[in-house]
Amino acid sequence: MALAEGPDGKGTSWSCAHGVGRWWRDCGCSMVAPERGWNHKWRTPLRAAMDLLQGAAAEFYEGAGSEFLVDPWGARDAYGDVLDAPTANRDALLSEFGTRRLLTGGEGARDRVRLLLEMQRATLLMYASCGWYFDDIAGLEAGLVLRLAAHAADLMNQAGGAAPMEGILDILAGARSNDSGGQTGADVFRRASADRVTPERTIGAVALALPASHGAPVTSLTPGQDVEILSQAVAGDDRALDVTGRARVTTERTGDAREMDFVGSWDERQGFRVTVGGRRIEVGELARESRHRLLPLLLPRLVEAGPTATTAVARLALDLGKDVVGAGDAPDDLVIRRGFARMLVRLLTDEAAPSAAAGDIALELFEAAGSCMERGSSERAVAEELVARLMEKAAGVALWSRLAAKLGFAADFAPGIA
Numbered sequence: 464m465a466l467a468e469g470p471d472g473k474g475t476s477w478s479c480a481h482g483v484g485r486w487w488r489d490c491g492c493s494m495v496a497p498e499r500g501w502n503h504k505w506r507t508p509l510r511a512a513m514d515l516l517q518g519a520a521a522e523f524y525e526g527a528g529s530e531f532l533v534d535p536w537g538a539r540d541a542y543g544d545v546l547d548a549p550t551a552n553r554d555a556l557l558s559e560f561g562t563r564r565l566l567t568g569g570e571g572a573r574d575r576v577r578l579l580l581e582m583q584r585a586t587l588l589m590y591a592s593c594g595w596y597f598d599d600i601a602g603l604e605a606g607l608v609l610r611l612a613a614h615a616a617d618l619m620n621q622a623g624g625a626a627p628m629e630g631i632l633d634i635l636a637g638a639r640s641n642d643s644g645g646q647t648g649a650d651v652f653r654r655a656s657a658d659r660v661t662p663e664r665t666i667g668a669v670a671l672a673l674p675a676s677h678g679a680p681v682t683s684l685t686p687g688q689d690v691e692i693l694s695q696a697v698a699g700d701d702r703a704l705d706v707t708g709r710a711r712v713t714t715e716r717t718g719d720a721r722e723m724d725f726v727g728s729w730d731e732r733q734g735f736r737v738t739v740g741g742r743r744i745e746v747g748e749l750a751r752e753s754r755h756r757l758l759p760l761l762l763p764r765l766v767e768a769g770p771t772a773t774t775a776v777a778r779l780a781l782d783l784g785k786d787v788v789g790a791g792d793a794p795d796d797l798v799i800r801r802g803f804a805r806m807l808v809r810l811l812t813d814e815a816a817p818s819a820a821a822g823d824i825a826l827e828l829f830e831a832a833g834s835c836m837e838r839g840s841s842e843r844a845v846a847e848e849l850v851a852r853l854m855e856k857a858a859g860v861a862l863w864s865r866l867a868a869k870l871g872f873a874a875d876f877a878p879g880i881a
């Protein structure tokens with residue numbers, strides 16, 4: 464039996480009449496209606512960028528892998544059978560392919576080989592078909608492909624290689640999104656890689672939660688990462704609290720372990736802050752999954768923060784909630800939306816002179832509160848009354864007018880004129 468070769472010998476598929484055009488060029492197959500005028504030219508640079516990374520990773524793997532494995536590609540194929548097995552089982556399989564260096568190299572050699580195979584796994588995953596199948600480079604599916612590419616590049620660098628990032632970003636810059644805003648594949652890649660998991664961010668998420676729990680144990684808030692607190696000291700009180708310590712983070716898949724010092728702080732004026740390995744980590748840098756788990760832990764304290772800091776603390780809460788709020792129906796999601804609604808009410812109640820940013824932050828809080836700010840909710844009623852009162856103070860009109868419009872106040876709302 465022989466496989467049909469398809470155009471240019473690239474192969475055939477069941478869901479594209481142009482061989483495998485759907486996975487590398489603007490072949491005309493799409494999900495959106497043609498009248499919309501979208502094109503799929505971005506598929507070519509996306510594929511070229513992934514091929515560049517895959518090629519570099521394969522060359523590096525062959526070189527570095529052959530020191531430890533007699534047949535690196537045979538080992539890669541066999542690794543598929545133990546992919547999700549515990550570390551010990553994966554090590555046992557790999558030792559069957561081991562050179563003397565792996566067999567006598569102890570834990571260090573085994574860690575390195577696992578890292579190389581996980582890099583290979585990531586370069587296969589980044590070819591997930593849906594990345595090319597749907598309609599835009601800025602869509603969810605292509606974004607996942609690029610996030611996996613960022614992960615593969617991380618593993619390659621971690622294993623001692625040098626991922627060709629400049630070349631990849633150059634190629635991706637030529638992949639134009641159909642969405643307005645002029646995004647390119649390079650923008651999507653930067654966003655996806657900003658969202659990725661690192662040891663610093665993994666420890667940072669736990670260290671942020673520690674002051675909220677007054678130093679009580681907090682388990683890892685990042686999927687696939689184990690965090691062990693090696694030492695910690697708590698100092699301060701309810702108004703200002705510092706938790707200082709050292710933690711070890713272990714990546715479950717690679718077994719790679721790192722230790723770092725951290726400081727997690729809470730104070731009424733600035734909210735939560737965290738430093739890991741001497742570097743300040745902004746909450747917006749944390750992986751989305753981590754922020755989703757942190758929000759219900761931190762939000763109650765942020766809502767109760769001192770009145771002098773409402774806008775600063777609200778900004779922090781909104782950064783934590785970026786891309787995660789309002790999306791789900793889980794109990795945690797409702798807690799999160801209610802927290803934002805209460806924070807908006809706090810902001811509007813705050814009689815201290817509001818900062819220039821207060822109007823924008825109020826709008827963002829309104830959006831984040833989602834269903835908790837729908838017509839008929841008690842928080843909505845309170846917010847409407849407070850905005851009406853603020854609008855009656857002539858000086859506040861400009862600051863709150865956009866929120867007033869959202870709340871359905873008439874455009875010619877003329878406060879104070881009876």
Ligand SMILES: [Zn+2]
Pocket residue numbers: 478479480481484485490491492
């Ligand atoms: Zn096609």
